[in-house]
Amino acid sequence: MSAPERIPPRSVTTDVAAAELLALGELTVRGRIRDASNAALYCTVTHEGREAACVYKPVAGERPLWDFPDGDLARREVAAYEVSEATGWGLVPPTVLRDGPYGEGMCQLWIETVPDTELLALVEDEEPGPGWKAVVFAEVGEGRTALLVHADDERLRRLAVLDAVINNADRKGGHLLPSADERLYGIDHGVTFHAENKLRTLLWGWAGDPLTGEALAVLDALRQALTDDGPLAVRLGPLITPAELDATRGRVEALLAAGKHPEPSGEWPAIPWPPV
Secondary structure, three states: OOOOOOOOOOOOHHHHHHHHHHHOEEEEEEOOOOOOOOOOOEEEEOOOOEEEEEEEEHHHOOOOOOOOOOOHHHHHHHHHHHHHHHHOOOOOOEEEEEOOOEEEEEEEOOOOOOOOOOOOOOOOOOOOOOOEEEEEEEEEOOOEEEEEEEOHHHHHHHHHHHHHOOOOEOOHHHEEEEEEOOOOOOOOOOOOOOOOOOEEEOOOOOOOEOOHHHHHHHHHHHHHHOOOOHHHHHOOOOOOHHHHHHHHHHOOOOOOOHHOOOOOOOOOOOOOOOOO
């Protein structure tokens, strides 16, 4: 018997193939991802001669959170993928909701990352250097502070817009995955789509800056896709509550009206902890 065909590096075509494989394939658990806050299992998925590595997060392994309903983090991860796909930016790996060895959960394509890619840094200067954006001054021990910066990278800027739309409450450095094909992916979107403003992120470098023309066009397309019978609204309906769907529409409208990246509200910690 021939070896299964591995899913190649991502493209529009392979994204569709990967989502089909994740939804229909046989899941085999290979190990547990130990540093995950909820149960996250490293798996392979095979179907009709194709194979890929993936992450499976069963609903049964979700830890209760005081501000999010129990048992729905997996759906929020899938909802984040649906919004990402609607932007055309492809910032979230293919993600589906399906049954698995430990019950219903989310299944997401595993992304092989490129090591030593500099997206975040701590610098001792008062201002960021060329190609970097300032986030916040942080204590680094012994009474010293350093400036946390992130790369002035259009991929990160797109992700900052996506996070503002989905109301991401936990955009950490470890959730940024640069791949060999020079794409950048965001993962771990379980705490998103809350109806209240909970945006917490390390990507504040563009706060208050005008949105790019590309971002405004994407947001306008999202607004149309989120109308009551719009295709994105239909896909999000089974995944988040009606109030959360309305709040998502409101965030898109607010971004378009303001024409700029959001700034910290002061009502909620702006930086996730730990930041990485």
